[in-house]
Every structure is written in C-alpha cells, then in structure tokens.
Amino acid sequence: xxxxxxxxxxxxxxxxxxxxxxxxxxxxxxxxxxxxxxxxxxxxxxxxxxxxxxxxxxxxxxxxxxxxxxxxxxxxxxxxxxxxxxxxxxxxxxxxxxxxxxxxxxxxxxxxxxxxxxxxxxxxxxxxxxxxxxxxxxxxxxxxxxxxxxxxxxxxxxxxxxxxxxxxxxxxxxxxxxxxxxxxxxxxxxxxxxxxxxxxxxxxxxxxxxxxxxxxxxxxxxxxxxxxxxxxxxxxxxxxxxxxxxxxxxxxxxxxxxxxxxxxxxxxxxxxxxxxxxxxxxxxxxxxxxxxxxxxxxxxxxxxxxxxxxxxxxxxxxxxxxxxxxxxxxxxxxxxxxxxxxxxxxxxxxxxxxxxxxxxxxxxxxxxxxxxxxxxxxxxxxxxxxxxxxxxxxxxxxxxxxxxxxxxxxxxxxxxxxxxxxxxxxxxxxxxxxxxxxxxxxxxxxxxxxxxxxxxxxxxxxxxxxxxxxxxxxxxxxxxxxxxxxxxxxxxxxxxxxxxxxxxxxxxxxxxxxxxxxxxxxxxxxxxxxxxxxxxxxxxxxxxxxxxxxxxxxxxxxxxxxxxxxxxxxxxxxxxxxxxxxxxxxxxxxxxxxxxxxxxxxxxxxxxxxxx
Numbered sequence: 001x002x003x004x005x006x007x008x009x010x011x012x013x014x015x016x017x018x019x020x021x022x023x024x025x026x027x028x029x030x031x032x033x034x035x036x037x038x039x040x041x042x043x044x045x046x047x048x049x050x051x052x053x054x055x056x057x058x059x060x061x062x063x064x065x066x067x068x069x070x071x072x073x074x075x076x077x078x079x080x081x082x083x084x085x086x087x088x089x090x091x092x093x094x095x096x097x098x099x100x101x102x103x104x105x106x107x108x109x110x111x112x113x114x115x116x117x118x119x120x121x122x123x124x125x126x127x128x129x130x131x132x133x134x135x136x137x138x139x140x141x142x143x144x145x146x147x148x149x150x151x152x153x154x155x156x157x158x159x160x161x162x163x164x165x166x167x168x169x170x171x172x173x174x175x176x177x178x179x180x181x182x183x184x185x186x187x188x189x190x191x192x193x194x195x196x197x198x199x200x201x202x203x204x205x206x207x208x209x210x211x212x213x214x215x216x217x218x219x220x221x222x223x224x225x226x227x228x229x230x231x232x233x234x235x236x237x238x239x240x241x242x243x244x245x246x247x248x249x250x251x252x253x254x255x256x257x258x259x260x261x262x263x264x265x266x267x268x269x270x271x272x273x274x275x276x277x278x279x280x281x282x283x284x285x286x287x288x289x290x291x292x293x294x295x296x297x298x299x300x301x302x303x304x305x306x307x308x309x310x311x312x313x314x315x316x317x318x319x320x321x322x323x324x325x326x327x328x329x330x331x332x333x334x335x336x337x338x339x340x341x342x343x344x345x346x347x348x349x350x351x352x353x354x355x356x357x358x359x360x361x362x363x364x365x366x367x368x369x370x371x372x373x374x375x376x377x378x379x380x381x382x383x384x385x386x387x388x389x390x391x392x393x394x395x396x397x398x399x400x401x402x403x404x405x406x407x408x409x410x411x412x413x414x415x416x417x418x419x420x421x422x423x424x425x426x427x428x429x430x431x432x433x434x435x436x437x438x439x440x441x442x443x444x445x446x447x448x449x450x451x452x453x454x455x456x457x458x459x460x461x462x463x464x465x466x467x468x469x470x471x472x473x474x475x476x477x478x479x480x481x482x483x484x485x486x487x488x489x490x491x492x493x494x495x496x497x498x499x500x501x502x503x504x505x506x507x508x509x510x511x512x513x514x515x516x517x518x519x520x521x522x523x524x525x526x527x528x529x530x531x532x533x534x535x536x537x538x539x540x541x542x543x544x545x546x547x548x549x550x551x552x553x554x555x556x557x558x559x560x561x562x563x564x565x566x567x568x569x570x571x572x573x574x575x576x577x578x579x580x581x582x583x584x585x586x587x588x589x590x591x592x593x594x595x596x597x598x599x600x601x602x603x604x605x606x607x608x609x610x611x612x
Contacts, residue, residue, distance in 0.1 A: 004063040004177065008070050008087065017087055017094065019070065021060050025050075027096060031089070042094070049098040050074060054081055061178070066121030073104060073119040073128075080104035082119065082128075104128060105150045105159040108359065108375075112145040118172060118180045126152040127182065128159065129170055131196065144214060146601055147194045147207045165209045167191035175201035203513070208598070212331075215567045215598035216513065280305040323552050325540050327563055327572060328365075328384065329604040332358060337384055339607075342540075342561050342572040343553070343585055350384060362603045363398075365545040367406040368610020371414070379414075381407040385611050395426055395436050400463055402455055403430075406610075417463055425461065455500050462505060464498040486528030490516040497541050501534075501548035508539060508546070508560065514582065514594035517560065517575050533577055534558045540606040547606050563604055564597040573597050 055077035062073040070085040084101040112132035134145040149162040171181040296306040326339040339348040364371040381390040398416030412430040423441040493512040540547040551557035564573040571584035581590035
C-alpha cells in the first residue's frame with residue numbers, strides 16, 4: 001500500500017526521480033526520463049538501513065524535499081531522527097541510501113500524551129511541526145493540546161523553535177495521509193495560523209500561533225482543498241486602552257474602546273464641563289474597571305477627575321458587586337493572567353507569579369481559590385486576587401480534585417481520586433493534619449475506572465465516571481456505589497460535566513461541536529431526570545471545574561456559559577435554555593453550534609473573584 005510520494009526537483013529536470021514509500025517498508029521509484037517511452041518502476045527495502053540508524057523496526061514518514069534533497073522522519077528507540085534519503089544517479093543505475101541527518105527536536109507539553117509529527121521542506125527551508133494531543137477525561141476522544149513549530153538553521157544544523165509565524169501559515173491534513181502544505185506569505189489577516197483538517201475530514205481547526213487559541217469551522221461541501229478554504233481568523237485590529245504597573249497590579253483593558261472623532265470629543269467635553277468638578281469626582285468614585293477607563297478617556301475634565309488607580313491596592317474591585325464568575329486564562333509564556341467578565345466583556349490582567357510560569361495544570365476552582373500544580377512540584381492553593389499561596393503535602397498524581405471550603409477555613413478538606421494505576425481516594429484536612437489519608441476503592445469488576453469533576457456534598461463524595469455515570473463515596477462508611485449515566489439524545493462524541501447546584505447534582509451533556517446540549521438532575525430516587533430550565537441559576541462550564549451559581553441579574557439566568565469566544569466579536573459564548581441557541585452578550589445574532597468560535601489552549605478556568 002502506497003504511503004507517501006515525493007518529487008525532489010521540477011518535472012523538466014533531466015534524471016528526475018519520482019519516489020513513493022509503502023507501508024511494507026519499501027521505496028518504489030522510477031526515473032522520469034523524457035527520452036524513455038516507458039517508465040521502469042523499481043522497489044527496494046530500507047528496513048535494515050533504517051534499523052541500523054534508529055535502533056528499532058519503524059517506517060519512514062513525512063517524506064519531503066529541501067534544496068533538491070529528500071528527507072524523512074522516523075521514530076527511534078531512544079530519540080527520533082531526520083533521515084537524509086541520498087539518491088545517486090550513475091548513468092542508468094540509481095543508488096538510494098539512508099543516512100542519519102540529525103535528531104528531531106523535542107519538547108514537553110503538559111497534559112499531552114501523544115503527538116503527530118510533520119516534516120516539511122519549502123525551497124531552502126526545513127520545518128518540523130508537532131501536533132500535540134492529550135486525553136481529556138470529559139471528552140471521549142483525544143483533543144488538541146498545542147502545536148509546536150521548529151525551523152532548521154541550515155548553517156549550524158540547529159533547530160530553532162518558532163515563536164511567531166507572522167504572515168506564514170501551515171495546513172495539515174489528518175484525513176488524507178497526514179499531508180502538509182506551507183505558505184510563507186498568505187492574505188492579510190490569515191497569516192500566523194496552523195490550520196488542520198481533522199480525521200473525519202469535516203472540521204477545520206485553526207490554531208492561532210501567537211494567542212494560542214483554536215477556532216472551529218466546517219469543511220466546505222465542494223471539492224475545494226484545505227488551503228483554498230477561507231478559514232476562521234482574527235482579521236481586525238484590536239484598539240485598546242491599558243493601565244499597566246510594574247509590580248503585581250491589576251491591569252484593565254477594554255477591547256471595544258476606540259478613538260473618536262474630534263467633533264464628537266469636543267461636543268462631549270462641552271457637555272461635561274457643565275458638571276461641577278466636585279460632582280464629577282464623586283461620579284468617578286462609583287466607576288470600576290473598564291467603566292473607569294472609558295470615563296477617564298472621554299475628555300480632559302474627566303481625565304483630571306479620574307486619576308490613575310492601582311486597582312489591587314485601592315479597594316475598588318474588592319467592594320465591587322460582581323455579576324458573575326470570570327473566565328481566567330493563564331498565559332504560560334507571557335507571564336500574564338487574564339480575567340474576562342462574561343457579561344460586559346471587560347478584561348483584567350495581573351502578572352503571573354514566578355512560581356507558576358512554565359508547565360502548570362489547574363485542577364480545581366472554588367471559592368475564589370485555585371488548586372494548581374507546576375510540573376514535578378507539590379500542589380498549591382492560589383488566590384490570584386490576593387496572591388496568597390499555600391503549599392500542600394506531597395501526594396501522588398491524582399485524576400480529579402475538589403475541596404469543601406476555602407483553605408483559610410478550619411473546615412477545608414481536599415479530596416483527590418486516582419484510578420489509573422491504583423484505586424484510591426486521598427483526603428487531606430488542611431488545618432488539622434500534616435499529611436494525606438488514603439482509602440482504597442473496591443470495584444466489583446476489573447475494568448478501568450476514570451473519574452473527573454470530583455464534587456463534595458454533605459457527607460458524600462461524587463465523581464463523574466468516564467462513561468457519564470456517577471460514583472458515590474460515603475466518607476464515613478467508605479462505601480462506594482455507582483449510578484449509570486442518563487440516556488442522552490446526543491449521537492455524536494459527548495462531553496459530560498458534573499456540578500453541584502444548591503441541593504442537587506446536575507449533569508450537562510454536550511456534543512463535541514455543541515450542536516446538542518442537555519441538562520439532567522439527580523432526583524431523590526437517585527435517578528437522572530432531564531430538566532428544561534435552570535430557573536434563576538447559571539452554569540459555567542470548563543474542563544477541570546464547573547460552577548453553578550444563582551444569577552445576580554435576570555439576563556444571566558437560565559444560561560450555560562462555555563469557555564469559548566466568538567471569533568469575530570470576541571465575546572464569551574453562552575447557551576440559552578430558553579432559545580436553545582448560542583449567543584454572545586449585547587448581540588442579537590444566534591448560532592446553533594461551536595462553528596465560528598474559538599477556545600484557549602493555555603490553562604483556563606472559571607473563578608469567582610474573592611479578596612478574602
């Protein structure tokens with residue numbers, strides 16, 4: 001079976017070799033000699049040559065050309081290799097040899113268990129692209145965890161990791177033989193992306209290389225190629241106003257604030273000048289965050305009445321009545337933590353503490369605190385608003401966590417499940433004990449049990465089973481029971497989210513691309529019951545922790561907020577149980593799935609702001 005093909009030089013080149021690789025570990029080739037009327041195909045085995053280089057029995061893949069030479073990628077016993085396929089033409093004889101060229105670049109991306117390599121040459125440039133995949137517990141398939149791109153510096157044969165693609169773009173095809181296309185310069189606004197067609201051949205994922213977001217779009221029904229399809233991208237320039245401080249201060253930005261015309265500014269200023277200055281200062285004392293910035297930028301009079309404020313010191317945000325939880329995103333590379341208000345779209349920024357720069361994973365978010373772990377380091381409680389950090393005793397890697405109260409409370413109990421290598425529940429009473437307690441879970445079968453969305457309620461622990469069922473653990477009697485998941489109408493890949501809502505457990509079942517959303521509650525008979533309304537509550541969905549809170553404003557009730565942004569207006573996306581459609585704030589337009597939306601790949605979670 002043919003695997004890949006390669007044309008090392010232009011078709012008019014005398015002595016051109018057309019080469020194919022097969023899944024049987026052979027190279028099939030022929031010489032495209034214009035003088036010959038018939039093509040003569042030849043086949044050679046490269047298995048022994050490749051094994052002598054890599055130390056294991058593998059195949060060549062990602063066949064590509066660069067500077068008239070042919071290269072391929074191969075997995076080795078200890079490291080991966082870039083192989084030079086040397087072609088020598090001696091009259092009518094053709095000799096093909098495999099030579100070690102250099103090792104492939106490596107990088108570790110937290111949470112990614114596998115990767116798909118792509119080697120691609122363009123003129124005199126050689127690129128190595130790695131699509132990183134990770135298993136997400138609440139999704140029944142691997143999801144994209146990141147994309148890495150390296151460019152070979154030809155003089156010193158050194159791989160340099162690319163930080164910004166600028167106007168270039170890559171197109172990866174997972175549906176048709178893992179092919180790759182590279183464009184060094186593409187239309188304005190579409191550069192800086194790695195686009196890839198998924199294995200189904202129906203969905204295009206567009207990875208914004210600079211901002212680390214992935215946008216979804218559907219493959220057109222025509223026979224247009226991936227590179228011809230106009231892809232989702234952020235084509236508009238963001239105009240912003242920022243207040244920045246050198247230390248760990250809150251920064252505020254409004255993506256909608258733009259420059260106004262001189263006539264409008266003068267007209268606005270003339271009206272505001274009629275307000276006494278003392279009254280204007282009093283008005284400004286009631287403004288917070290982006291509203292404060294907007295008012296301050298209106299005219300010179302407002303600028304004088306609204307001095308620069310260090311938000312984390314002044315108490316304004318602490319006393320501000322927040323309408324909802326915020327979407328927090330931890331930028332691992334830039335050292336910035338951002339918060340987005342889902343109702344108004346306001347954005348707040350703080351600098352990331354040095355302890356959390358690098359590969360980190362957020363395990364849980366409750367009461368305004370995060371349970372977070374940096375690679376190979378202990379678990380820590382972290383309040384990003386007060387910058388309070390509290391280290392926990394060492395514990396093995398656990399699948400899912402929850403805690404019963406803020407770590408400042410004497411009743412704080414942290415619970416973690418592990419079922420991958422051992423079947424245990426770990427419990428730590430933060431203010432009472434110096435170590436973790438361990439309890440064994442006794443299952444009645446030998447199947448693998450993966451838990452996520454651990455939830456503590458009353459005296460029981462609850463965790464979502466990998467197939468949508470729920471496990472119950474009585475912490476006093478250490479009894480374990482299991483309840484099957486509800487019957488859902490969703491027929492595609494499902495995502496399951498478990499949360500506590502007042503005196504009930506709720507389960508949200510959503511299809512992978514959002515075309516179906518259902519909500520179930522566990523009733524007194526321990527049976528799942530589908531509900532059509534959340535009443536005055538709102539749900540905030542995320543991959544590690546979900547929140548269900550009573551909405552403070554009517555317009556936010558009966559909605560499910562997802563950690564997704566609309567690709568055009570950059571507003572947070574929510575699902576209305578009333579309209580059965582997706583919306584964004586202040587926009588009447590609705591849509592039926594996640595097409596045209598994007599999500600962050602950096603660690604993110606919903607958090608309820610707390611300064612205590």
